[in-house]
Amino acid sequence: MTIVDSAEELGRRDRKKLETRAALEHAALTLVAERGLAAVTVEDIAEAVDVSSRTFFNYFPSKEDALIGSHQASAAELCARLDAVPARVPVLEALRLMARAEAEHVQEQRERWLLRLKVFEQNPSLLPRLVASGSETERAVTAAVARRAGVEPGTSGYPELATAAAMAAFRVAMLRWSAAGGRPSLPGLVDEAFGQLAAGLPNP
């Protein structure tokens, strides 16, 4: 949405850049879905888009990053969503709202994400990166949680745990959604996971 909207305000150059980036991403996803991660080289991907391999690395720092894509919510975006929730709302509830918003964002790009998740399932080495466990996003969200909870980071462990648990809930919801072919409502699955968390993970 953001991309499409702003694309019309961009010059030819930046439009082409976005196109190339999207094409590389798409080629990477489809090729890896077909052959598996190990059987696809960067050169394959670059050739499918008809650019040099060096150009690929101008867009993505690694082969994996092309699969993860830039669709990932940026740390700043997630934190902004979190900060937008009134302070009286409990932390876990605020995290749930953040995750819901992200889930709706994902559902808007159904096909793309279902393909991506299929690739992730078939290549488990990519799984940890889901939801940006790059520890950059996690760190930022953790800091935002610490602010909200009124706790100094690094002492109680609460912000770290709440953030990690929320990420886990989101990841589980995404994988269930994917496993069910994208049939159920993703925000619904997110709510369900957060509900179990809030209830203290009682026996089902």
Added chain:
Amino acid sequence: MTIVDSAEELGRRDRKKLETRAALEHAALTLVAERGLAAVTVEDIAEAVDVSSRTFFNYFPSKEDALIGSHQASAAELCARLDAVPARVPVLEALRLMARAEAEHVQEQRERWLLRLKVFEQNPSLLPRLVASGSETERAVTAAVARRAGVEPGTSGYPELATAAAMAAFRVAMLRWSAAGGRPSLPGLVDEAFGQLAAGLPNP
């Protein structure tokens, strides 16, 4: 402990293998702690132990794996611990006991683990691998949880979520322990994290 015990029943060959493996692990950890992950090559590590780089790859499939080490509880071991807990104990409580046992195991190798965790903190790209994100261990534990909870895996999402949350709790406890220089009791920190989980992560 397992290693030391069984070492005396092994022949010279296997004893030397364990020695070489441990030496490579130790060299990798100390070198990376000194210079950082990117500034240490496999050849550096191999040379420090006086073997060829090719031999390094006979022991570890990648540079990172030498840092993670084989001290990680194997999937089978973790599941065995989980299965050993009486069935009437709630799932989360059983996971807590499993994590505690693992924590005690870690504390027995204090220095080694503190060095490892220091390296992990300084090289965040390694963090996702902590607690066996190999998704092999996670899968096995998830299956054990599903069995215990009497749920068919892949439908409710409960086993996946409970496992992921437990792993997160363990990871947070480990990092807090490391950040505090290994002063607090690791099992205590684990208990604390699981306590917060069981309480539904209420605002602190």
Added chain:
DNA sequence: TGAAACATTGCAGACCCTGAAATTTTTCCT
């Protein structure tokens, strides 16, 4: 001791990723 089993090594090679310089394309200004 001799043979089988196994560990180590050197070598060739594919692949990943980076820096720097050369080339082409796009933009912008007159």
Added chain:
DNA sequence: AGGAAAAATTTCAGGGTCTGCAATGTTTCA
């Protein structure tokens, strides 16, 4: 339109990771 400035792409060179394969040692056991 014309041409200079800016930016993207490409080529090239090179270091690092990791894998087969064949050769060479070393350990084990009969």
